[in-house]
Amino acid sequence: MNKTHSYLKKWHEGLNSNDPKLLDEILDESCVFTSPIVFKPIEGKEMSKIYLMGAGQTFDMDRFEYVRELVDGLDSVLEFETYIGDISVNGVDIIRWNDEGKIIDFKVMIRPLQAIGALQKKMSEALDNLSK
Numbered sequence: 001m002n003k004t005h006s007y008l009k010k011w012h013e014g015l016n017s018n019d020p021k022l023l024d025e026i027l028d029e030s031c032v033f034t035s036p037i038v039f040k041p042i043e044g045k046e047m048s049k050i051y052l053m054g055a056g057q058t059f060d061m062d063r064f065e066y067v068r069e070l071v072d073g074l075d076s077v078l079e080f081e082t083y084i085g086d087i088s089v090n091g092v093d094i095i096r097w098n099d100e101g102k103i104i105d106f107k108v109m110i111r112p113l114q115a116i117g118a119l120q121k122k123m124s125e126a127l128d129n130l131s132k
Contacts, residue, residue, distance in 0.1 A: 002071070004073065004074055004076055006101070007026075007097050008069065010026065010101070011026065011095075014026065018061075023052055026101070026102060026103055027045045027049055027103050028098055028102035028103060029044070029045045030044070031044065031045050032048070032104070032106070033047065033051050033052065034105075034106070034107035034108065035108060035123075036091075036110050038051075048103075050127065052106070055123065055126075058126050059084060060082055060084065063082050064081075066079065067081055074097045076094075076095045076096075076097070077092055077093070078092065078095065084119060087114050087118045088115070091109055091110035092109050093108055094106070094107040094109070
């Protein structure tokens with residue numbers, strides 16, 4: 001098992017435990033988060049954390065499942081399936097790690113179009129709640 005697989009193992013364990021400290025431990029200070037609904041990449045650990053937490057409130061995490069995982073060096077692509085309400089969502093998390101096991105780049109891409117519309121609406125609500 002290469003080191004990226006061990007980094008992913010920590011990601012999966014943290015996701016399954018709903019441990020809010022995971023993001024503090026696993027995101028690098030220079031992390032860049034690219035959202036499917038925001039034009040410009042989000043820069044920095046704190047803002048990346050807010051968007052990832054918002055996604056956790058947006059997706060039906062009880063039905064969230066990674067269905068495929070590809071690893072190449074320090075890059076990983078995780079395909080997922082979940083729901084937003086009754087809308088089926090299929091997407092990928094594209095993650096780049098540094099040598100210390102911290103995420104330096106996190107990009108989310110989703111389909112179909114109805115899922116993007118639902119994500120935009122729910123994510124706006126989640127971000128409003130997180131900023132209060």
